Amino acid sequence: MSLLTTLARLEAVRSGRAQPLATVRHRHLSDRPMVVVPLTAAGEDGAPLAAMLGTDRDAPRLHVVAQPLDRDQRFAFLAALAADLLPYLEGYGDDIEQIESTERDPQTGERTPVLRELCADAPQLIVPNGGGIHQLGLLGRSTRFRRTADDADAGPYPVPTKVPLLGRWLTHLRERSEVPGSSLLLAMTALLGRHWATGQSHLEDQHLGAQLAWIAPPPGLSGAEAALHAETARDRRGQLLCPPAGPATDPRFDEKLLGPAVTRHDAARAALRAAPEGDARAERHVRSTAEEVRTLLAGVLRPTWDQVWQGIDLLRTLPPADHLPERWESDRWSYTGHRERLAAGEPPQPRYDDAVTAARKLAQREREQAKVELQEALDDPLAMAECRLAGEAFAGTVVHTEPAYDTSGRSPKPRPLVTVRTDDRPHADPGREVHRAWGAPRPDGGGSATPQKAEIVRFDPADGTVVLRLTSGMGRRREPEPGTVPQPGERVCFTLFELTVRQSAPLPDPEDTPWTHGGPPGTAAAPRPAAAAWADDEEGE
Template identity: 40%
Template sequence: MSELATVAALRATASGDAVRLTTVRHQHLDDAPFVLVPLTLAGEACAPLAALAGTDPEHPVLLTVRRPHDRTERFGFVESLAGLLLPYFDACLAAPTEPYTAGRGKDKEQRERPLRAPQLLVPNAGGITYTRLLGRLTRLRAAEGPHAVSPSVPLLGKWLTWFADRAEFPGSGLLQTMTRLLSAHWATGQSPVENANLASLLGWIAPPAGRTGAETAGEREDPAAWPPAGPATDPVFDRTLDELIARYDGTTGQRGRDAAGRAIDHELRAQMLPTWQLMWQGFRLLRELPPGDHVAGRWAYDRRLFAEYAAHLDEDGRPQARRDHAVGAARRLARMEEAMERYKAERAYDDPLVMAEYELTGEAFTGVVTARDEERTVPGARPGSTLWRPTLTLHCELPVPMAAGTDVKSPARPGQKAEILEVLPDGPGAVVVIQLNGGFNNKRKPPAPEGTLADLGETLTFTSIDPSGVPSSLPAEEDTPWTHGGPPQPYEPTDEDAEEVWE
């Protein structure tokens, strides 16, 4: 937790209400995301018990497993879930497309990506774990031979594994948890562990009229009135469920069994419905926030990856391996690190509250333009040549720990490269002279095009972080040198993989 987030949490504790951490929303939210509220059988890692799912807030689809220990019913649940998700994916793929350029240099090519991509929303981190495990336990199942399952089951397993993998990349909006989204935009007076409780978290952020967030959160700690958001269930409810399942198993007549089954469905729906309603409440709160400037670009990349994976399933169709090979693991770790650094920088460029954290660490500063030299030139590389390099002088109220020669950029003009020429102490603050090295719409001599050069009196922030300065450092997979084992062999599923036990 940063210093500013700590201060915000202290303010929330003092006031009893949540405090905004951002000025904008840093994540894409689709107009109609697919919300999934899962429950699992107590004592097992990923034995499906029930789910509320769909894109319509008023009409969730209830999926239940009335005999959770029965293998056939478990895969029937997955098949029913596939019946909801796979058409949703197909509808996104059928949306209008837009062109984009893939590759670099000579390898550039024009491709198409849909204007929509699926977005899955789950209540908490346990929902992502559930998605990952359900994908792992279904993607390698055989659609033929003994213990065959519907072809939609392994297909859904591949998709769920892909979504769970993408969820590990900061900035990706394909699979998100509501608790993580809300906690990234509001600070509460409770601990991060307590923020994992969706009911109490939303109690802090949006309490009823006449109540404080702290009061509402305390009231929502009662699992009888506000059941856990899953996938784990409340132990008191588990006892009730065990009795209903025992009654269902012990009933012989069809009418009696149907009645017992409806009783199970009713109890499971009652457990999940409060969470379903909280999910859409959180969604509406987040949609009220304006998106940051870089959100659309990250979502465009998600749409590209979605289209590419759909093409892979059509052309190849092999599932993900049970374990990454060494080269794949190294590349994945490098991509995740790059995504983290890029996401952090983009959030700062989009949001002055986030940028303020970098000012505290000495990686950014803010000042008022007090002078500018638009005509300034410096000697060029060739004898007698000159380069147009205007300067800005900023007065900063706080000390600036950066040294001369540091490359910086301003979020106000992110395409304009700059460099610190001089930092002079000035009372409690500093005077900073900035040299601008481009960003004038390809003009090479004054006057600067309107808007490309800051005006006197304009307040500017400069920072050493750069969202575009995070290059990939690893070669392509097919270019892996022999010293590292050479290019890895494509994964081929085996019979042993398909025998993975479900527990």
């Protein structure tokens, strides 16, 4: 936790209301997000219980497993879920953009222009909290390898055709959610936590109702009072007025309501099996007990459903950050690539990555993390304030400029000296390179800002002045282009970190994986953790 976040949490405790951590929205929000609220059976992490989903806040759709331990009911639930989700996930592939890029010829090394197809938009799933992301990942892991009735070796328990396809999509979304800055699959608690600091711990922020209570408390209540009410208030039956966001249910709800209802449903199914064929009364009893379970679960899920949409409304009050389109384009490429792999008939994602693939994923996530932190600092003064508090940046007002030149080369180069007065305390050692973050214009006068480098000449903590020598971003002429040198009275900000993310070192091709990392794929089976065996098959159920 950064110093600024700690201060914001302390201020939230003092004021009784959550404090902003951002002035702009740092994650993409779709115009038509798919909200998914999953629920699992207590003690059975891999047994889905219900899911409420939809793109219309006033018309959620509910899918329920009346008996989570019944294989047939689970597969029927997954088939219904696939029929609901897949049209949304696949519906963004019709609108295509042609993007021109270059590819390097592996033989000659020459670059040739090529046209690539990119989906103009992509789907977005929003779940209540991190547990919801984990649950969707489990569903994807346990279904993408399932055999269907169309397979030659279907086995004794084939699943509907759409179920493995849904598993592949959920697996892709789960993996993409681990890339910093990605917005294909988001947890509402993480979204709100990035933009507001509450007066409670990060663990307590995983309760969506309590987190929203701090951000928008009811009239007459402080954030702490509203959060306590959201976490503990119960009705006359002893049930929570604000059920947890899941995916687990409240133990008292399981004991008093859900457990007895499932028992009655099991008894009705047993009576139907013992009754003569076509017994209408027994069939009605099974349907009524199943509807009882459905009604109970709908009552538990609906408050969380409304809270997710409340969070979306709060986030939409913030203007989008400048770098959001760039990160969303990366998500669109990821979505497009997965569609192409499905269309090409490639096999499902493997259970375990080979060494090169794992290293590439790790390098990508490290690179994206650095990029997100950099872009957020450039987009948001509050994010930049964290860098300034850490001594990695400083902002101030220009008080003096002095022309100077580098005469060591064939022709003199402009190297003006700029004196900045700041209240910050940067790690400004003489000779250290800094980068201008605010107010760096292009020398040609058009487009967005160009990176401008400078070198620290002197820093005087007594009067808070930093003397800088500009070394780039002033054009190619003997005199700096107009507007490229900050003038007295101008507000500027310089960072002690680069404004571009460096690429990681290249990795070998998978077939060239050294033997120290398992050898080429397929030469040796990777050891399989026993804890993951449940995802391979369900024959032991």
